Amino acid sequence: xxxxxxxxxxxxxxxxxxxxxxxxxxxxxxxxxxxxxxxxxxxxxxxxxxxxxxxxxxxxxxxxxxxxxxxxxxxxxxxxxxxxxxxxxxxxxxxxxxxxxxxxxxxxxxxxxxxxxxxxxxxxxxxxxxxxxxxxxxxxxxxxxxxxxxxxxxxxxxxxxxxxxxxxxxxxxxxxxxxxxxxxxxxxxxxxxxxxxxxxxxxxxxxxxxxxxxxxxxxxxxxxxxxxxxxxxxxxxxxxxxxxxxxxxxxxxxxxxxxxxxxxxxxxxxxxxxxxxxxxxxxxxx
Amino acid sequence: xxxxxxxxxxxxxxxxxxxxxxxxxxxxxxxxxxxxxxxxxxxxxxxxxxxxxxxxxxxxxxxxxxxxxxxxxxxxxxxxxxxxxxxxxxxxxxxxxxxxxxxxxxxxxxxxxxxxxxxxxxxxxxxxxxxxxxxxxxxxxxxxxxxxxxxxxxxxxxxxxxxxxxxxxxx
Numbered sequence: 001x002x003x004x005x006x007x008x009x010x011x012x013x014x015x016x017x018x019x020x021x022x023x024x025x026x027x028x029x030x031x032x033x034x035x036x037x038x039x040x041x042x043x044x045x046x047x048x049x050x051x052x053x054x055x056x057x058x059x060x061x062x063x064x065x066x067x068x069x070x071x072x073x074x075x076x077x078x079x080x081x082x083x084x085x086x087x088x089x090x091x092x093x094x095x096x097x098x099x100x101x102x103x104x105x106x107x108x109x110x111x112x113x114x115x116x117x118x119x120x121x122x123x124x125x126x127x128x129x130x131x132x133x134x135x136x137x138x139x140x141x142x143x144x145x146x147x148x149x150x151x152x153x154x155x156x157x158x159x160x161x162x163x164x165x166x167x168x169x170x171x172x173x174x175x176x177x178x179x180x181x182x183x184x185x186x187x188x189x190x191x192x193x194x195x196x197x198x199x200x201x202x203x204x205x206x207x208x209x210x211x212x213x214x215x216x217x218x219x220x221x222x223x224x225x226x227x228x229x230x231x232x233x234x235x236x237x238x239x240x241x242x243x244x245x246x247x248x249x250x251x252x253x254x255x256x257x258x259x260x261x262x263x264x265x266x267x268x269x270x271x272x273x274x275x276x277x278x279x280x281x282x283x284x285x286x
Numbered sequence: 287x288x289x290x291x292x293x294x295x296x297x298x299x300x301x302x303x304x305x306x307x308x309x310x311x312x313x314x315x316x317x318x319x320x321x322x323x324x325x326x327x328x329x330x331x332x333x334x335x336x337x338x339x340x341x342x343x344x345x346x347x348x349x350x351x352x353x354x355x356x357x358x359x360x361x362x363x364x365x366x367x368x369x370x371x372x373x374x375x376x377x378x379x380x381x382x383x384x385x386x387x388x389x390x391x392x393x394x395x396x397x398x399x400x401x402x403x404x405x406x407x408x409x410x411x412x413x414x415x416x417x418x419x420x421x422x423x424x425x426x427x428x429x430x431x432x433x434x435x436x437x438x439x440x441x442x443x444x445x446x447x448x449x450x451x452x453x454x455x456x457x
Binding site: 044131134165 | 314315318319320321322323324325326327329331352353355356359360361363364365366367368369370371372374375378379381382385414418421422424426430431434
């Protein structure tokens with residue numbers, strides 16, 4: 001009886017050990033396939049993203065409403081006063097804009113430009129910004145009509161937000177410029193110096209990891225170099241082929257011991273919609 | 287077997303196993319709560335699923351299965367955009383560690399359990415950092431998530447009490 005019980009216990013323990021090893025091996029193999037971007041695992045990843053995103057979006061709605069309510073109440077009065085002032089100014093501007101529009105139309109006709117330009121941008125809703133301290137990604141709504149593709153640049157009226165890294169049936173994942181893996185080729189607006197900005201997984205902080213002073217036309221002409229100072233703006237340089245040149249990225253907020261820190265111009269936590277630039281897709285860029 | 291018989295046995299199985307379902311749903315809910323925007327807003331990222339894993343493995347072993355842990359890992363990967371299998375591997379390694387050391391932890395009082403949880407969380411942080419450093423091909427700073435880990439450890443008695451109450455309700 002005792003022997004039988006001991007044997008049964010041993011069998012259960014061996015069974016459990018075997019299954020633990022099996023599951024760990026499956027996980028490790030999945031991880032390996034995923035890191036080499038196996039097509040089956042990539043589609044599985046997209047599927048998991050499609051499954052989890054609506055659930056997270058649905059469950060986080062009460063939190064979002066509460067946050068929005070608090071934010072709205074705080075700034076409502078200030079906003080009303082500001083809007084009244086702005087409205088007065090806008091009415092003046094409206095008259096001027098109508099005049100400029102007529103003028104613009106006339107000049108376009110003179111230049112013989114085609115008004116039916118291809119639709120190169122699409123706008124979509126933000127579904128969530130999950131962050132666990134290591135990854136900064138944004139989930140956006142997708143549909144077949146949007147025709148999104150990997151590596152398309154995602155922007156907002158303020159500037160660059162990130163690029164698309166994964167596409168599902170109903171959702172897409174955007175790697176934000178603040179992600180640890182994000183590297184953006186930029187140039188300093190005032191001096192033209194080339195640099196590379198890296199994300200720190202801080203909500204709005206970026207660090208310059210490479211600065212090439214010799215590349216700027218200004219520095220090639222003169223021997224005296226202007227150092228980067230607080231308030232300088234970084235614009236996309238267009239190198240790398242993902243982001244079009246000239247889009248605002250960040251503003252220098254700290255220069256200390258050779259370490260340059262910048263703050264992103266766009267604040268993703270306050271956005272509801274983003275715009276995707278569809279004409280910049282080198283698919284092989286990683 | 288008649289269709290009525292099949293239906294009856296199906297519902298019997300559901301009623302028999304409903305608390306396993308509830309525990310799995312609880313695990314999924316905790317993973318979802320962990321992805322709420324409120325954590326980004328506060329700038330702290332606690333690892334709430336560690337409560338479920340620790341509590342389930344030590345105090346309610348039949349409730350937590352290898353398949354459930356694997357699934358939870360896949361869901362976490364789907365939420366945060368990690369390579370598929372990353373979180374499953376992390377959770378399964380932690381589960382194996384708990385199984386090997388669990389007998390010493392459950393014998394003691396709450397203080398020992400708390401210390402054990404602290405070691406468990408630090409181990410998770412190390413493993414997470416190590417695996418991510420390998421995947422991202424760059425050494426990651428521990429400061430990125432250490433505050434979240436400290437918060438998770440500090441709120442352990444609260445989490446334990448809450449999970450105990452829920453588990454009692456589930457049965």
